[in-house]
Amino acid sequence: MMLTIPDVLTSEELNSVVSNLDASDFVDGKTTAGWHAKLVKQNTQLKNEASYSQELKETIKNALRRNPLFQIAVQPRLIHSMLFSLYESGMSYGSHIDNALMGGQEFWRSDVSLTLFLSSPSSYGGGELVIEGVEGETTFKLEAGSAIVYPSSTLHRVNPVTEGVRLVAVAWVQSLVRDPHKREILFDLDVARRALFEKQGKTTEFDLISKSHANLLRQWADA
Numbered sequence: 001m002m003l004t005i006p007d008v009l010t011s012e013e014l015n016s017v018v019s020n021l022d023a024s025d026f027v028d029g030k031t032t033a034g035w036h037a038k039l040v041k042q043n044t045q046l047k048n049e050a051s052y053s054q055e056l057k058e059t060i061k062n063a064l065r066r067n068p069l070f071q072i073a074v075q076p077r078l079i080h081s082m083l084f085s086l087y088e089s090g091m092s093y094g095s096h097i098d099n100a101l102m103g104g105q106e107f108w109r110s111d112v113s114l115t116l117f118l119s120s121p122s123s124y125g126g127g128e129l130v131i132e133g134v135e136g137e138t139t140f141k142l143e144a145g146s147a148i149v150y151p152s153s154t155l156h157r158v159n160p161v162t163e164g165v166r167l168v169a170v171a172w173v174q175s176l177v178r179d180p181h182k183r184e185i186l187f188d189l190d191v192a193r194r195a196l197f198e199k200q201g202k203t204t205e206f207d208l209i210s211k212s213h214a215n216l217l218r219q220w221a222d223a
C-alpha cells in the first residue's frame with residue numbers, strides 16, 4: 001500500500017530542519033547505496049558525521065511516532081535508517097530496489113520506505129518520486145512537510161531535477177507486520193472501526209471489528 005501522510009512536520013519543525021541543513025555538509029550519495037543502485041544514484045546526502053544530523057533525525061522520528069496515520073499504516077517496529085538527500089539540477093536516482101537488510105553489526109529489514117519532502121514543490125522542476133508497479137507507475141511530488149510511505153519491495157526512481165533544489169529525508173522502517181497485504185487488511189479494519197466509533201460509539205459491531213483486528217495482529221505481528 002502506498003499512502004500519502006500530510007503535514008508530518010509542523011511548519012516550525014520544517015523551518016528548523018531546513019534551516020539547519022547546510023549544503024557544505026553534503027557528500028556524494030553513492031556511499032550508502034547497494035552495488036547496483038550506485039550505478040544510477042546521482043545525488044548528494046548529508047554526512048552522517050555532521051554534528052546536527054542525529055538531532056534532525058530525532059525530530060523527524062518523533063514527528064512520525066506521534067502521527068496516527070503513520071502508526072496504523074506502517075505498524076513500525078523500528079525506524080532504523082534515515083538519510084537527508086539533496087538533488088540539484090541534473091541529479092536523479094534511476095530505477096532501483098532498496099537493500100532488503102540495512103545496518104552495521106545488527107541487521108534490520110526494510111519493509112517500508114518513506115520520503116519526507118522538505119522543499120516546496122514549486123521551488124524545483126522535475127524530481128518526482130516514481131513507484132513502478134506491475135499495473136503502472138505512480139508519481140509523487142508532495143508539499144514540504146508531507147510524506148509518502150510505500151513497500152520497500154517495489155522498484156522506484158527519482159526523476160531528474162530540472163531546476164532548483166529538491167531536499168528530502170528518506171527513511172526505512174522494519175514493520176511488526178512484514179507482509180504489505182496483511183498490513184493493508186489491518187489498516188482497512190482499523191480505519192473502518194474508528195469511523196464506526198465516530199458515528200455510533202462502542203457498538204457490538206465496533207467490538208467485533210476490534211476483536212478481529214486485535215486477533216489478526218496477534219497472529220501476524222513478529223514482535
Ligand SMILES: O=C(O)CCC(=O)C(=O)O
Pocket residue numbers: 085093098115129156157158168170
Ligand atoms: O528521494 C526519494 O524520494 C527516494 C530516494 C530513494 O529511493 C533512496 O534513497 O533509496
Ligand SMILES: [Fe+2]
Pocket residue numbers: 096097098113156
Ligand atoms: Fe530507494
